[in-house]
Amino acid sequence: MKTKQLTKLSLLTAIALSLFVVEMRIPNPVNIPGVKLGLANIITVYAVYYFKKSEVILMVTTKVILGSIFSGQLISIIYSIMDNIFCLAGMFLLKNIIPINYLWLSSIFGAIFHNIGQILAAVILTQSPALITYLPFLLISGCLAGLCTGLCAQIIVKRLSQNAKT
Numbered sequence: 001m002k003t004k005q006l007t008k009l010s011l012l013t014a015i016a017l018s019l020f021v022v023e024m025r026i027p028n029p030v031n032i033p034g035v036k037l038g039l040a041n042i043i044t045v046y047a048v049y050y051f052k053k054s055e056v057i058l059m060v061t062t063k064v065i066l067g068s069i070f071s072g073q074l075i076s077i078i079y080s081i082m083d084n085i086f087c088l089a090g091m092f093l094l095k096n097i098i099p100i101n102y103l104w105l106s107s108i109f110g111a112i113f114h115n116i117g118q119i120l121a122a123v124i125l126t127q128s129p130a131l132i133t134y135l136p137f138l139l140i141s142g143c144l145a146g147l148c149t150g151l152c153a154q155i156i157v158k159r160l161s162q163n164a165k166t
Helices: 004-023 041-050 053-071 074-094 100-126 129-165
Strands: none
Touching: 004 041, 004 053, 041 053, 041 074, 041 100, 041 129, 053 074, 074 100, 100 129
16 A cells, blocks of 8 residues: 555545444433434445545454544443445445445445344344344434434535536
């Protein structure tokens, strides 16, 4: 990886971590475990379309590990890794189907895959298949969060492309 690319990736990781820390400080408007906006995913969605798979995986892995350390919840690494594996796999597949002008749609599907990974991790860790009944609640909130983060990523892409032209 070239120095310029590594610098860009490091900056994106720092931004994603900053968004993660900010989101930790915002009170959750709904009192449902596992439901959050996922502000750091704005950066992930952007990176999926503009960076190599290996670079995005490195960025997300770094974000997951450091985010777990910053939050003081090291057990969340297990959930986050599973979530992000599903999310990234889905978004990498959809990247070839969904054009960049529909980035928000890719974000929604990423959120869906993320929620499936989240529930699978919970079922495996707790040995409780009954947790699958929680999936519809996560999917609804995940789709809404995915839409919000996807629209934010879409705006960023639009602004960056406008700035590149000037």
